[in-house]
Every structure is written in C-alpha cells, then in structure tokens.
Amino acid sequence: MNLPNELVQQFRRNIQTYSIIIALIVIWGFFGVLSEGAYLQPQNFSNLFRQMTVTSFLAIGMVLVIVTGNIDLSVGKAAGFISVMVAHHQYRVWHALIPDQPLLAAALSVVLGIGLGILWGIIQGYIISYQGIPAFIVTLGGLFVMRGAILLRTEGKTIPANQPFFKTIAQGYIDPKYSWIIAGVVILFLIFNMFRSRRKKREYGFEQSSFAMDLSMTFFFSLLVALYVYIVNKYQGFQIPVLLLAIAAVILAYVSNNSRFGRYAYAIGGNREAARLSGINIRKSVFQVFVLMGFLTGIAGIVLASYVGYGTIAAGEGYELDAIAAAILGGTSPLGGEGTIFGALVGALIMSSLTNGLQIMNVAPGWQQLVKGLVLVLAVFADARLKRNR
C-alpha cells in the first residue's frame, strides 16, 4: 500500500474526528476574515485556549459519564461552589491562620478543591449506583443543592481569590524558553513512541503500517505542537491552565482506552446486559466514573477561582450545559457507549471559538447563545447524515 492510500484510509476510519477538526478550522477562518485578522492574533489565540479550560475539565469527565449512559447536571454549580469555597478559605481562613505564606495557601486551596470535588463525586455516585436512583434526578437535585450552598457561603457577596501563587494556576504563563523545552520533550516522546510501538508490533509479529505512514503522522503531530508553542510564545508563552488540561486529557484518554476501568465504562454504555453477563461489576464502575467526574469538577473549580480571581454567586452557572454540549459536539453518543476525550476537547474549543469570535465581532450576547445552539444541532444533524451515507 502506498502512502496516499494509507492516508485516505486513516481519514476514512476517523472521519468523525477529522470532520469536527475541519469544522473548527472553518470557524477560525471565518472569524479570521471577518475580524480582518484580529481573531487570529497571538494574543487572542492564546486567550481562546485559556477560555476553554474550565469547561474542558468538565467536558472530558462528562464524556465518561455519558458513555456509561448517565448524565451529571450538577457539575457547573459544583465547580462554582468549589471556587467559592477556595476563595472563602483563602480570603477569610488561611489569611488569618497562616499569614504571609501564599505558596502554602495555594497548595491548601488545591487540596481543598480536589477533596471537595471527590467528596461530591462519592455522594452522587453512591446514590446513583448503589441506591439505583437515576443520575438525571440525583444530579438535577445536586444542581439545586450546590446553587443553594453557593448563596449560603457567599451570603450574596463576592469573595476575592487573587493571591499571587494561586493566581498563576489559571493566569500564569510558562516562559517562552521553557515552553520550547516542553515542546521538544513532547516531540521526542512522539518519535520515541513511534519506534517503540513499531518494535513491539514486530516482536508480536503483527502487520504494521508503512514506515512512511508512521513517520508522516508523527511529523504532522510534532508540527502541530511546534506551531502551537510558536504562536503562544509570541504572546506570553505556554498558558499554565492549558498545560494542566493537556496533561489531564492525555492521562484520561489513555485510561479510557487502555485500562479495564475505561473499557468497562464503554462496555456498560454499549450493552449493559452483555457487560453484566461478562462479569463486570456495573455498580462499582459507575461509582468510579462519578468519583472521577468529581475529581475533575474539583480541578475545574480551582481553575475557575483562579481564572476569575473571585468566588461569586454566579460561579459556574450553565457550565454543565457547555460541558454536555462540548461532549456531544465531539461525537459522544447521548445513548452511551461511544465518545472520545479528544473529541470533547475539540468540541469545547469549537464552543469557545464561537463565543470568542462573536464577542470580537461585537455581536449581542443573545445572538451568541442562539448561534451556539444552532451549531450544536447542526453538527449532530450533519454527523447523523454522514453516518447514514457511509
């Protein structure tokens, strides 16, 4: 098989993934032209990615929740509550207990946020999987509970969360020099991984794709990484929250494909009965998925507090819907069993690209919402068509 043929095949196999990437590029081009280039300036490009991080942490967890045939409507407000709690402790508690120790305060904030997130995941997961109450109901209730908890904690006031170290989590940049080093390490890893996987396949005696094919794929991804770092370096460097998101997403994508936990989640969503008869403990798996969702909600809450610099009453309002929309845009089946972490990231990026673009064009907020809604339905419609014609 020659290289072009292999490339076409690769494209066909992953047509869903590639089609949303193409949609993303079309959106960028569209706004780039309309804004006469302002949209694609390094500063805006850098912000675009930074803006998607909070939703993205929720969206990558939401993929697995939806894959098991469940839903979590509470994540937005839960992340909001966590951001409020983090702000509250920084401003009112640690300020008094451990003054002048911003690093320790930041570390404690992270521990608190993650702890609360996991706790929330355990509570919801337990009720859903071990008590058998539908996730829709439990998490809808959870949404109200968290909304109430935010009001009680803030007492209607805005709490600052802008201590220097803590601020870095969502507002910091890695120095361009170090950003290049990160890019270099990633590229080296891609190359190393290519050779390692080829050698392994040879050892096992499997047929493998041609060297040219592997090399061109590796080259393509390396180029993307380099290009990204080149652009963000033109502004202030690699954005720390984006780096955190990338790490979380890579780990989660790996786990969803290569661990029993991930496989079981997809199996349960694909056919619950077949999964049960295959000896899978469905309750345990679903519980674990919700705990993981809680963990990611905790991180989203921390990043939110750091990003906004405040804990506010409106924190996280509607984020659950953005997260669900991102997952669905990225190809997650609302019926369960299908969906990818990478897809959800692209979905989130499409959403934030639309918001950002429309803002730059000074489009009224009402129209921004309207366009996002239409794009979501249109994308799923196009996808359904694509599948039927195949």
Added chain:
Amino acid sequence: MKNDIILDFQHVTKKFPGVVALDDVTLQVERGEIHGLCGENGAGKSTLMKILSGVHPFGTYEGSILYEGKELKLENRAIRRASEAGIAIVYQELTLVSSMTVGENVYLGKEPRENGFINWNKLYSDTQKVLNKYNLDVEPQAIVGNLGVGKQQMVEIAKALAVDANVLILDEPTSALTEAEINQLMEIIRSLKAHGVTCIYISHKLEEFFRIADCMTILRDGKVVDTLPTKELSHEQLVKMMVGREMHKRFPPSKRKPGKVIMEVEDLHAQDPNDPNRTVLNGVTFDLRRGEILGIAGLMGSGRTELAMTLFGEYGKITQGHIFLDGEEIQPHSASAAIQKGLSLVPEDRKGYGLILIQSVRRNISLPNLSQFSSFMRIDRLAELRATMQQSKSLDIKAPSLEVPVNTLSGGNQQKVVISKWLMSKPKVLIMDDPCRGIDVGAKFEIYKLMTELAEKGVSIIMTSSELEEVLGMCDRVLVMYEGRSNGLLDISEASQERIMALATGIAESEPAK
C-alpha cells in the same frame, strides 16, 4: 362434513432468504370452532399466523387466503386492515403498556373521542362491557403493571376482542401462566366459542389441545401433515406426526469418552428475583461429567433458560438445593464469581446479552478476560490483540479485521465471537443456551464441530436447545425439563424424539433415577 368455512388457506408458500418457511399450505378453518395448530419450533405455525394478521402483507407470499368466501388481500397498513377485517391476534409475549390502565390498553390507538378529545367515560364503560361479555374478571381502571401475568393475558384478549373479532389467534397464550390461570383461560376460550368467535390456538403443551380444540392441524417443516378432529387423535399419534422425520447427517462424529463427574446439581429450586411469588425452578437434579455434552430439552417456558442463568449466578434466586463443582459446593451469585469458578455462559439472545454490537470484535472477545493481560492501570494492547487474534483464528471467525464492529458480521460469526469470548477464560463448564438459534445450517455445523472438539479436550458442555434433533445429534445425555423441574435424565441410547416429547409435555413421568 365441513360446511361453513370461515378461513381457507390455498397453497400458501412463504420463503425467507435461504429458508422455505411455508411450503404449499392448504387448510380450512370452520366457523365457530377452536382449531389447534401444532408443530415443532420452526414448523411454520407463527409464520402462517403472521400472514393472517398482516405482519407479512399480501404479495410477500404465494397462494391465497379466502376469508368469509372472499380473497383476503392485506396490503398497505396490513396489520390495521387485518384487525378491521375482524382478525385479532394475541401474541406469545404480552404487548401491553404496563404503566397504563386496563381500559387505556384495550382501546390504545382507537380511543373513543368527542370533539377531538378522549371520552374517558365511554372508554371505561365500553371496556367494562367487553370484559362482562366474556366474563373477564379485571377492573377497567386497574394499572396493567400491577396485575399478574394471567390477568394481563385477559387484558390482551379483551384488547383483541374490543374490535369485534370474528377470528381470534392465540399464539402460545399459556407459556407464562400457572396451572390455575390456564384453567381460567380455557374457560374464557370456551365462552368465546359460545359467542361465535372462531379461535386458532397455538401451543407447545399438547394436553391443552385435547382439552379444548375441536380440530387439529399438524405442521412440520412448513408443510401440513394432516388436519384431523381431535377426538380421532391420541397423544402418541400427535407426537409422531410432529416429529416424524429422518435424521440427516447434520452432526459431526465424535469419539469422546466422558470422564468422571465434575458438577452435581441436587434438587435446585429458584424464584424470579423480581417476583418472589414466581417459582422458576422447581426441583432440578442432574450431574455432569468431564468432557460430556449434556443436553437440556424442554418446551418454551419449561425453565431451560432459567436453569442456565441460575447456574451462572445471574438470574434465579436459589431457595433450596445444592450445586457442587469439583466436589466443592458453590453458591452462584454473580457472573464474575461464576467465571472465577470456571463456569461460562453463552447466552440465549446474543444481541441482547452476548455482544456489544457497536464495539469491535477484539473488544468483545477480550471484555471478560481483560485481567489476563492487564495490570491495575494498563491493558497491554498488543498482548490483547495477539490473544484475540489466536482465538479468532482457531474458531475461524470470518471478519475483515478484528477492529470492525460485530454488528457487521453474520449471525454465525457473531455467535463465534460470543463463544471465543468465553473460551478465552478457559472454562471447565461451558453453558450454552440455545447456541444455534437463528443461524444458518452451514454455520450450525461449524459450531457443532467446535463443541465436539471442546468436549474431546475435556470441557464439559451444558447445552439447552429448542430443537430435539440437535439434542439427539449432539449430546451424550439429555435432561428433560417440564414446568421448572427435571422430568427425566436420559442416556442418548435410550432417548428418542417421542420419548423426550412425552417427558417434556408431562405425558410421561420420569422414572426413578437408576
């Protein structure tokens, strides 16, 4: 003798791809009689009734049907047309909406209306009238889900009769009923007859025909064997007419020698886990030897599948009795525990229970076996791929690659995927619940061959089957189930279709164990 013919099937032939389901069927049904229709699974009973009720519309079969002397042509919206013509059918599976009331179900899709809105008073009073007319003892306002299966069956009948049916088809109405409920149903059917309704009655329980049918038609392999008044028939004759065919060389030869006993089941009783009042197993006793293929025969509803699932720990709640594996008592309570003990189950409904259709062949095969090539966090994908590849090669699964979703494969290959999945866990005992249902003859032979090879390697197989030929051709011994209990364990040398049928229909009682 036959004067007033309401239904007249003339040379009806129906072909499905690769199968002739009905082959030149000609039969007459007299007005007002109860006409029994019997035959083995796959004899064509249900297909014939599906033509009559419009599921297979006019034009998809050859021949003609005369109804009230005129040709019946059910074309577009055929099912509705059939019911408008006065032909009603009560299906084997209940087709009621369990969250609705009796009245809502009876008039579903034909609600009486006034000014465009449903007239609830008329709906419920009409329902009451139908129920009274045929002595059906149900409350029109009761929620169907709260009723027992017997009462639900009555609602189903009321639903069919609410359209003034002339002909009522009952397709195995008793398969889920208790003895008392069956008696009640028989009364209802007699009262229908008194009201001039013609009934076509399908059942697997032969004694029911002798209780109510005036006349019987026996089908075999899509052909009519004969139509006779029930009075002129005996049980033995009926069974012979149903099964009387030669055995072809459809099964692979085997030189296996079953070894010592590996599994023993003693007086097993179990109930439906969702309904403690429903007993599903009512005293099952048997033993299984190493490298043996043990057949489980029985009619629909006799507890075959329930037994298979209960042994695997995934269905029945065991209330009494013991199961020993390798001399050690086991208490199956979950699939994962059963797998660990060395039991595997190839479930009856491979699409519903066996496979994840949207996932690849590789993922399906490796699903219950992931612990073989994974540590806490990581699955060794190449090891997984190698193992699934070996498995699929040894079973000769025909798929373009291991990465295609299983819903693109043929039925036989899908079944091989299910079997591969379970062989990978190296079971001592493989339970196969009707493994050859719905797959074509060639693929069947391959699966039979595979089973024979496994048994020769020392795997013990418990195979339930709805086809007697399969049981006789494949098994070393046959356990016959009747109403949830074991009614005889026959060595293959003493088993015959007639003998098994007699035990399975409860005509003969099991002899004391030797």
